[in-house]
Amino acid sequence: MPVIETVGLTKYYGKTKGIENVNLQVQEGEIFGFIGPNGAGKSTTIRTLLNFIFPTAGEARVLGLDVVRQSREIRAQVGYLAGEAGYYDDMKVKDLLAYAARFYKQDCASRIRELVDIFDLDVMKPVHSLSLGNKKKVGIVLSLLHQPQLLILDEPTSGLDPLMQMRFFEVLQEENSRGTTIFFSSHVLSEVQRLCHRVAIIKDGQILKIEEMEQLRSNQFRKVRIAIDSDEFNGNAIPGVIHAARENGIWHLLFKGDINQLLRFLSEYKLVDLWLEEPTLEEIFLHYYEKEGAE
């Protein structure tokens, strides 16, 4: 039984499309990446799974339960980390954690202590006085304190400093090795690459592609800029180049493939300068997945 299964899931806000015909299957024990630019429909999908919003068409099941009719049972076993959450202003961190814990049947106190230690949280502070990163840490603890079977994380790393991000990923891997399934939404390709087994790519409310991480890793995208005086040089002629354009004497390339081959090719020319960068997801989408999706 898949942990998350959506069939033709569609959500319109009035006439505005949120998501359309989303078909996903997330298996037990998987870390599943859900990636797409801002406004692509990631949060809409997640909110439908948790029944914050109602689907316009199609259906979805989480842990074998219907997202509309059995939402309460689903949420007892799911940990959710919101992209940007609001917390009660009149509470201290410990009050908020205790309030959350009261909703669950099991005793969460020892797990809360563990998590507070790991993330180095000051529980005596009022929630409203916390920085963005610390609020995120509170959100992480809230999503984990009841030892859920499924974690749904919406842009979990925004606002976290690199050290905390590392700890957070360690905790996620630990959770995963205990059997927790993780649904990880993000617009940063590299963090999904580090963690996930499979990844679904969403754009404009539609799933463009579902790929094994191995596959995606072999698709090493690089943004290449080349300053060169020669007019004979043609960026489009390089094997592995997906997109090339010349601007003010500088070639802008999007490259996918073995970086050594690229360097061998370039060694034939006299370059003025060379830059290699990780492309943003938007750039990859624009030149790669959109073309594939259109086919």
Place this chain on the structure above:
Amino acid sequence: MTILRRELGSNLRGLLIWALALALLNFWMVSIFPGMAAEGAKLEELTEMYPESMMKMFNMDKLNFSDPLGFYGVESFFMVVLFGSIFAAILGSGLLAKEEDEKTLEFLLARPVSRGEIIRDKVLCWVIYMVLFNVIIGIFTWLGFEFFDVGAFSRATLFFLVLAPLFVHLIFGAMGFLSALFFVRRKAALSMSIGLVLGLYFLNAIALLSEDMQFLGWFSPFRYMDAADIVNNGGINWTYALGLLLVAAVMVAVAGILYRKRDIAI
């Protein structure tokens, strides 16, 4: 029940401020009555100088100012009804709207709690609060009547005078719940529900002023719990009371149904 416990605690200060302010005001009003009654004749003269419209608006044409209950009916009753209704509206709309406005609803909805349970706890908190609100004011008022030398009065009628506002409060609180569903922003919901209280209060006032406009009063909840009617009949009209309860219950039920079907757009 987890949400109920939390709401009962976190709104307590507001309840105490509103209830005690009105309770002490009532207590003070009752305390000045013996002095005013002693100068009964002068009082009558004074009230005769008031314009007729004002007499009608405050029920002074139908109530005897030198009677303690009549005095209470003119001076205090409308404040408890009116300000209590504003409190009920603020509480009703705020209980629901604050979760959406402050984006805490996602926190709540991520827990294993159904929307029905959320609104049930909020409504329960509000009902308990409105009852407490009127009990606090009622006790202080009654103590005033017993403590100060106000002369003879009917305790039963006094009981109905302090009970009657509750029915009106419940109507406006229920309107608050409904308005919170149509206005996501807490301030908008608040303005809407307070606007309704004041608008319907003035509608009733207009109805009291002129024979031609009398029919308008029936569109205002205030018409159904009128101090002059209560004092002169020695009780409330139970048909009206149950009618108000029923309308409030229907509005809360509609709010509950809408809430369960609603897209939470934060």
